[in-house]
Amino acid sequence: MRSLVPFRDINVHASTSHYAFTSPSSRSAQTLVVERPSGDIRLNDGALLGAKRVSSIAGILGIIKLRLDKYIIVITKAQPMGRLKGHMVYKIIATEFLPLRERTLHDPDEDTYLNLLKTLLKSGPMYFSYSLDITNSFQRQAASNPSLALWERADDRFFWNKFIQSDLIDFATGATSGSGLRQHGHRESGADPFILPVMFGMMRITTTRIKSTPLTFVLITRRSRHRAGTRYLTRGMDEQGHVANFNETEQVAVLNDESRGLGGIGVEAGMQNGKVGGFEGQDMQVMSYVQTRGSVPVYWAEINTLRYVPDLQIRGVETAVGAAKLHFSEQIRLYGDNYLVNLVNQKGREAKVKQAYEQMVRMLLSSPQEASQANDVTDQKIHVVESTQRGHEYDRLHYVYFDFHNETKGLRWHRAQLLLDQLKEGLVQGQYFRGVDMPGDSQGRLEVRNRQVAVVRTNCMDCLDRTNVVQTMLARWTLTRQLIDIGILRPGESADDDQAFQILFRNVWADNADVVSRSYSGTGALKTDFTRTGERTRAGAIQDLNNSITRYVKNNFSDGPRQDAFDLFLGTFVPDTSSIGSGRAFVDRRPVLIQSIPYVLAASVFMVLISSLPRSSSDSAWWPLRLFAVLWLAIGFWCFRFMYGHGVLYVNWPKLNTPRWANEGYQETMGAIRQDKIIGSFVARHERGASNARISHLEEGKKRIQ
Helix, strand or coil: CCCCCCCCCCCEEECCCCCEECCCCCCCCCEEEEEEECEEEECCCCCCCCCCCCEEEEEEEEECCCCCEEEEEEEEEEEEEEEEEEEEEEEEEEEEEEEEECCCCHHHHHHHHHHHHHHHHHHHCCCECCCCCCCCHHHHHCCCCCCHHHHHHCCCCCCCCCCHHHHHHHHHHHCCCCCCCCCCCCCHHHHHHHCCEEEEEEEEEEEEEEEEEEEEHHHHEEEEECCCCCCCCCCEEEECCEECEEEEEEEEEEECCCCCCCCCCCCCCCCCCCCCCCCCCCCCCCEEEEEHHHHEEEEEEEEECCCCEEEEEEECCHHHHHHHHHHHHHEEEEEHHEEECCCCCHHHHHHHHHHHHHHHHHHCCCCEEEEEEECCCCCCCCCEEECCCCCCCHHHHHEECCCHHHHHCCCHHHHHHHHHHHHHHHHHHCCCCEEEEEECCCCCCCEEEEEEEEEEEEECCCCHHHHHHHHHHHHHHHHHHHHHCCCCCCCCCCHHHHHHHHHHHHHHHHHHHHHHHHHHHHCCCCCCCHHCCCCCCCCHHHHHHHHHHHHHHHHHHCHHHHHHHHHHHHCCEEEECCCCCCCCCCCCCCCCHHHHHHHHHHHHHHHHHHHCCCCCCCCCHHHHHHHHHHHHHHHHHHHHHHHHHCCCHHHCCCCCCHHHHHHHHHHHHHHHHHHHCCHHHHHHCCCCHHHHHCHHHHHHECCCCC
């Protein structure tokens, strides 16, 4: 019988000629065999003999080809996070790379690729379940086909290891044979249980009570694998309509859930139905509410130059209309009406982003109509753009601008309620998902009682800090509404009235904010003291300052390798197998003089500090020492001024898919330096690789769009 869910126990049998993967609990299942060193895949009836080593793993994360070799990435340790509707969810804790070559060959680029991937897998929060499709919301799960394998039901956007599972997927679907040759229609369903979909994001499952009513409170954030990356290196939208930092957040409340906790085997093969949990005579029911966040859907970028505020570039809005249509067509198809909440500033540099977004919305709507609310500070406290007709697909877009900074400055966080008041009608009409267990259904499916037909899509510049505050507010209001609708709360009561639950709710949402922020910016979120406590504190302000400084350092000096890791894992960069051993991709080809300036700056700081140490000496020795310090101070000042004025040369850019604006900035800056009266001749004389010295690695790889 075909298994539709992944094996929960897999043994790896390693020999010099192959790796064999078997499931001890499924004796009749076929063995998956990966030949060494070719990487050919086949299925074998029964176990293979001759293994030198046998080890147990939690699953196969995927297979990736680098410059020298292919590697099977296996999950060696997984942490149970809790049960969701009877199904255990796990977090990946440790992985191992199994090389197909028996003798390891060393190459500088290969070693760097491996280190990038291992760092990403160690730091990236990734989750999976053997029996529940956590890549899909409960509403989409209810509409999915239970006769498909778990990986076939997964949402393509959130199937994070889909690229590295492509060898197994192609083999299972018959797209290719195990040796890589094209096949037509020969499906290998025996490979399905070895394909394990993994989600990147946040998962929190907590058992709690509200007014003595037990429930399971769940918060899931799914990060899209499309246009994934780091803060300043992935902004806006690409030509396929994918936006940066797109996350879907689903808040779930499960009532009458008898499978809560971490103990027991669970109900993996078929859900138990009937009288469960705290409500005698009632079935398990699930209520969920989905929100999304994502970068402003136009072509724009912020260019690091070592300045605290990067340079902002926005291409013509007209050029992005086609991509925006792709983006919003998908959003409308998946979620229904879209309420586009924009929280960027309407003054200063962010005003350009606001204007571009509003221009885009006007171009998409068939008959746009605008309305504004003013106050004594601004004439656009709230600005709404909607269509007066409903005959066009994009007329389901409802743009709502809220001047978040002006309205909430001075710690007036309660003023965010103005946005909630503006959105209430849409929130009521948009509904939420509610499903009840169907007694006797072996698949554990839900009978849908209510569907969510609209979504709030929130953004600020980063889609982090301001967005977190607003999403938490909307989630709290919706949860209260859900609990009133099913009778746990009375009209006029709030979920926050239960002090213990209020603390839990705030901390879970603050944890979510930190996870999303770390994945994109490298630090925890700002303003989480308000999310956790309901008020701004001095300690929170100090923590925000620390996070802001850390973001500056990481975004300029360490986000390049992080972006390279995302590109490598997700397949947007495929290593070139030519020129093995040359180690070209990660070599710094800037002129030696340019590379040396930071070291000279560090040396000058050291010399000045040494010169300033107190000492007992004669006046005759004191003056030369002071002149020595002044000399190094002048050298240090010049080095700092040079680096700050030519910051694009000192940002740690991605080496695999270097952004276009980084290439242009490098060329422009180097052209200016060659004309410099002091060092221009030295740079021109010692520059390696001529004008494209630092960016020749662009030819090392090619784009692959999944």
